[in-house]
Amino acid sequence: MRALILVGGYGTRLRPLTLSCPKPLVEFCNKPMIIHQIEALKVAGCTEVVLAINYQPEVMMGFIQEWQEKLGVKIVCSQEKEPMGTAGPLALARETLDDGKGTPFFVLNSDVICDYPLKDMLDFHKARGAEATILVTKVDDPTKYGVVVMDEYGQVQRFVEKPKEFVGDKINAGIYVCSPTILNRIELRPTSIEREVFPHVAADNRLYAYTLNGYWMDVGQPKDYLKGLHLYLDSMAIRQSPQLAKGPGINGNVLVDPSAKIGEGCLIGPDVSISAGCVIGNGVRLSHCVVMRGVRIKDHSKVESCIVGWDSTVGAWSRLENHCVLGEDVTVKDELYLNGAIVLPHKEIKESVSTPAIIL
Numbered sequence: 001m002r003a004l005i006l007v008g009g010y011g012t013r014l015r016p017l018t019l020s021c022p023k024p025l026v027e028f029c030n031k032p033m034i035i036h037q038i039e040a041l042k043v044a045g046c047t048e049v050v051l052a053i054n055y056q057p058e059v060m061m062g063f064i065q066e067w068q069e070k071l072g073v074k075i076v077c078s079q080e081k082e083p084m085g086t087a088g089p090l091a092l093a094r095e096t097l098d099d100g101k102g103t104p105f106f107v108l109n110s111d112v113i114c115d116y117p118l119k120d121m122l123d124f125h126k127a128r129g130a131e132a133t134i135l136v137t138k139v140d141d142p143t144k145y146g147v148v149v150m151d152e153y154g155q156v157q158r159f160v161e162k163p164k165e166f167v168g169d170k171i172n173a174g175i176y177v178c179s180p181t182i183l184n185r186i187e188l189r190p191t192s193i194e195r196e197v198f199p200h201v202a203a204d205n206r207l208y209a210y211t212l213n214g215y216w217m218d219v220g221q222p223k224d225y226l227k228g229l230h231l232y233l234d235s236m237a238i239r240q241s242p243q244l245a246k247g248p249g250i251n252g253n254v255l256v257d258p259s260a261k262i263g264e265g266c267l268i269g270p271d272v273s274i275s276a277g278c279v280i281g282n283g284v285r286l287s288h289c290v291v292m293r294g295v296r297i298k299d300h301s302k303v304e305s306c307i308v309g310w311d312s313t314v315g316a317w318s319r320l321e322n323h324c325v326l327g328e329d330v331t332v333k334d335e336l337y338l339n340g341a342i343v344l345p346h347k348e349i350k351e352s353v354s355t356p357a358i359i360l
């Protein structure tokens with residue numbers, strides 16, 4: 001089976017992290033977001049994954065070389081000359097997606113995390129004879145998503161992208177199973193699957209919705225990314241994953257890469273991920289935060305509800321809180337207080353930031 005992951009888009013809502021690499025390569029729980037998806041696709045029987053990209057192809061190519069071998073899945077790029085939206089990339093990759101035998105394929109938005117019930121979705125799709133099956137989940141605020149209205153068999157009656165008025169609270173989770181016939185509806189031009197394809201498939205009674213039983217989050221913006229961290233680690237705890245850290249100083253769900261070094265007398269958690277090569281000093285307090293590859297946090301600092309980007313350094317006796325996001329290779333000097341600071345890559349911070357601000 002094949003799959004296409006929509007990797008394009010500039011990821012502006014996840015800046016400054018996306019100034020260093022495309023959104024799908026931003027680490028989530030110690031590996032690039034997209035790796036969580038490719039691993040799930042492999043388990044569901046996919047042998048070939050198409051990455052639909054529209055910018056930074058060279059970064060993507062390097063990534064593909066490394067991970068193809070590690071994962072044992074063929075990964076190919078389908079590069080757009082101009083952004084093709086969420087449906088155009090399917091037309092561009094038509095040759096790969098349509099095997100001529102009617103085999104369905106998966107389509108994924110690259111910024112969603114969940115338990116990926118791909119096999120169950122596929123069985124549901126086949127049983128219903130659907131042209132497309134959408135994974136749906138319930139959210140409190142449906143306005144920033146695509147809303148799906150369906151009957152008790154899962155047949156979709158309406159699909160409304162980013163509704164201005166309340167239509168329902170079941171939303172498109174950004175994961176689809178499609179039969180190749182859907183390709184006949186998609187022209188080779190920039191076009192939206194949500195606005196220009198799904199409403200027509202629904203009108204033909206060929207669009208179905210499979211309801212997700214479990215956690216889900218679009219991690220394409222910092223606050224949601226941190227919520228996603230909580231949900232992901234919580235699901236690891238429910239599965240009693242041996243990867244979660246244990247021992248003195250660990251509080252709640254914490255993920256620590258084996259190559260990270262943690263000093264004496266730290267208090268870490270709940271909801272913390274610490275990636276490869278990080279060095280955490282003595283007496284450090286971390287909670288609700290993501291510490292990316294190669295980060296150094298010096299003695300007695302406290303980091304709460306923040307994202308610390310690759311290779312950054314947080315000085316001793318510093319305090320970071322309230323959704324600070326440090327881009328790649330940021331240095332925060334000793335004894336500073338950062339409140340909601342968004343810091344661009346390669347900056348050196350020498351003064352406290354007491355109210356939320358973007359540091360250019």
Ligand code: GDD
Binds near residue numbers: 008109146194
């Ligand atoms: N290749 C390519 N080319 N990919 C693109 C392009 C493009 O021109 N534009 C967007 N994408 C990719 C993004 O990288 C992302 O993986 C996916 O398409 C969806 O784009 P987002 O920008 O993240 O959309 P959204 O979050 O506002 O809404 C979408 O996701 C929601 C669930 O998170 C829609 O699919 C909604 O219906 C859905 O509810």
Ligand code: MG
Binds near residue numbers: 109220
């Ligand atoms: Mg999104």
